Amino acid sequence: MAELYFNDHAPIGVIDSGIGGLTVANAIRDLLPNEAIYYFGDTAHLPYGxxxxASVRYYTARITDLLVKKGCKCVVIACNTASSFAAKTAEEIADGVKVIDVVTPVIEHIIQYLSNKKIGIIxxxxxxxxxxxxxxxxxxxKNxxxxxxxxxxxxxxxxxxxxKNKISKAVINQYLSSHHLSGIEALVLACTHYPLIKPEISSYYNAQNIDVEVVDNASLTAKAVRNxxxxxxxxxSGIQKPDHFMxxxxxxxxxxxxxxxxxEKVSLEEVRIWD
Structure with missing residues (x-):
């Protein structure tokens, strides 16, 4: 492996099918303001859901390879679907560079803090x-x-x-009132888009006077990166490199x-990596 992989000035790579993973990138930025982020959104193939x-593994492998070649010191799979299907594939491609998915930090949080509660996942x-x-x-x-x-x-x-409007409130309330989620005591937001509607989800439960802990994987993943x-x-420990959004x-x-x-507004570079 190249020496850059172990350089503390090297960037953190972030992968998503498109735009949602920017919530994870933003959480990393808030927690680690000195770190540079190299983000790749696979907008040609969104959504991965x-x-x-097989397709998700292929796309994730190609993007991981790109970010490793750009010298990222770790790679974050900021997509639940890619984390579900392609985390092991990314680890193989990364060749020793640390891969952090968005599922594992949530699993660890559930085991440590929520193991006695009924968990809902959307x-x-x-x-x-x-x-x-x-x-x-x-x-x-864990049963x-x-x-x-x-x-x-x-x-x-x-x-x-x-x-944050009437349309979103109606859609969110319709989903959360489903019998599939009845009786839950914690809700995992298993999509990186959902942190943006976390306040509305919490408001639904508050209005119903129901105590439900709402867990998003963006903040937990950022903590896993820091750890x-x-x-x-x-x-x-030095000067931050510029972020790079692809x-x-x-x-x-x-x-x-x-x-x-x-x-904040970012400038996107189109990078073609597909055959």
Whole structure:
């Protein structure tokens, strides 16, 4: 491996199918302001939630390879679907560079703090149908009551800017009132779009006077990145490099939308890596 892989000034790579992973990048920025972020949104193939597992593994492998070659000191899979289907593939491609997915930090949080509670999970069809969360918990030997439900409209709604209004409230309330989620005591937001509607989700439960802990994987993943960099001695101790935001298919409207997810406007570079 190249020496750059172990350089604390090297960037943190972040992978997503498109725009949602910017919530993870933003959480990393808030927690680790000295770190540079190299972000790749695979806008040519979004959303991953309705793609086959084989396709998601292929796309994730190619992007991981790109970020490793650019010298990233770790790679974050900021997509639940890609984390479900392609984390092991990314680790193989990364060749020793640390890969952090968005599922593992949530699993660890559930085991440590929520193991005695009934857990609800909402996400894309791909994530929910993969059953990654109940499967991982079972592998950890935890017999935790988990209720999962696909909420496919939420990601599209957020991506189009329909949140914090009557439309989003109606859609969110319709999903959360489903019998599939009845009796839960904690809710995992298993999609990186969902941190943007976390306040509305919490408001629904508050209005119902129901005590439900709402868990998003953006903040937990950022903490996992910090922990890894601290343990490995790779926290940036010098001048921050510029961030770099890449997409596989550029549109002006998409660049404008990035401000919703990252909190500030960014410039996107189109990078073609497909055969």
């Amino acid at each position: 309705d793609k086959s597992a 996400g894309t069809k791909g994530t929910i149908e993969s059953r990654i969360y109940p499967r991982r918990l079972k592998l950890e030997g 935790i009551d988990v209720k999962s439900m696909a909420t496919p409209l939420l990601a599209s709604m957020v991506e189009e800017g329909f949140f 890894y960099l601290e343990i490995s001695g790779l926290l940036n 997409v596989s298919d550029y549109t002006k409207s998409f660049e404008v939308s990035t401000q919703i997810f990252f909190g």
